[in-house]
Amino acid sequence: MPHAEFRTDLCQLLEEEGVSARYVPTGEDDSYWRCLAEAWEEAETFIVLEGDKYPEPGALLELWVCPWQWCTYPVPMRDSEEPAPYPSLACTKFDAELMARAPLLLQQAGELDVGLGEREWSRLDLIVSGLLHVLAEPHYHQAGRVEHRH
Numbered sequence: 001m002p003h004a005e006f007r008t009d010l011c012q013l014l015e016e017e018g019v020s021a022r023y024v025p026t027g028e029d030d031s032y033w034r035c036l037a038e039a040w041e042e043a044e045t046f047i048v049l050e051g052d053k054y055p056e057p058g059a060l061l062e063l064w065v066c067p068w069q070w071c072t073y074p075v076p077m078r079d080s081e082e083p084a085p086y087p088s089l090a091c092t093k094f095d096a097e098l099m100a101r102a103p104l105l106l107q108q109a110g111e112l113d114v115g116l117g118e119r120e121w122s123r124l125d126l127i128v129s130g131l132l133h134v135l136a137e138p139h140y141h142q143a144g145r146v147e148h149r150h
Contacts, residue, residue, distance in 0.1 A: 029119065030110075033106070033110050033121065033124055037109075040099055040103075044096050045064075048089045052148060056145045059141075059146060062141060063091070070098055070137075071093050072087045072091065072138055073145055074088075087132075088125045088129075090148065092138075106128075112127050
């Protein structure tokens with residue numbers, strides 16, 4: 001779970017759900033990218049849950065058992081009540097089969113600059129989703145199941 005600020009209440013929520021999580025601090029500009037690149041390289045199914053996103057009970061299990069290789073919840077963006085117009089990383093599952101089909105995807109993402117520098121955290125979801133759309137379509141789960149607590 002990438003986080004800029006460690007939130008004990010979210011950790012407790014995940015523990016109560018029986019979720020085994022790896023907590024990764026993302027205080028540096030490229031640390032979010034490094035976290036994803038390492039997980040992608042391991043090539044095992046994983047879920048990204050950003051540190052300020054709070055899923056309803058059962059929401060992460062729903063992602064985990066979903067047969068789609070790439071699935072996500074629409075989550076409101078910062079300073080908005082609307083979700084991003086593309087699949088964000090806020091609460092997203094990437095399946096091992098998808099990573100096997102594109103093993104260098106995160107390396108490629110790290111080399112792109114969309115105006116804020118390579119590997120910059122705030123546009124990483126836009127870059128990843130843009131690269132992935134060539135291989136797969138995301139499956140969107142029901143909106144409103146993951147709260148963004150700014």
